[in-house]
Amino acid sequence: MDFHLEQLKSMMKTERDDVYMVGIYGIGGIGKTTIAMAIYNDISSQFDGSSFLRVGETSDLHKLQTKLLRDTLKDQII
Numbered sequence: 001m002d003f004h005l006e007q008l009k010s011m012m013k014t015e016r017d018d019v020y021m022v023g024i025y026g027i028g029g030i031g032k033t034t035i036a037m038a039i040y041n042d043i044s045s046q047f048d049g050s051s052f053l054r055v056g057e058t059s060d061l062h063k064l065q066t067k068l069l070r071d072t073l074k075d076q077i078i
Contacts, residue, residue, distance in 0.1 A: 005038055012043070049073065 012022070022039075024032045037052065044050035049072030053064050 001035075001038070005035065005042070008035070008039060009043065012039075 022036070024036050026032055033054065040050070040052045044052075051068045051071030053068060055064065
């Protein structure tokens with residue numbers, strides 16, 4: 001799995017000062033969340049703000065927005 005993670009990370013141009021969002025899709029049970037979380041845990045410290053959102057068909061948009069703001073703004077009042 002480490003080889004595949006390194007390949008994915010090399011495709012992401014994280015050295016640029018930009019905003020990134022990565023979407024991973026596929027059938028259930030193939031390890032999408034595992035791969036996404038491994039990459040997030042490895043590179044999230046390189047950014048001023050980051051958030052890992054688990055989005056599904058029944059996701060509550062308001063809860064996702066609130067988590068995104070809390071994660072990225074950290075100690076600031078939202």
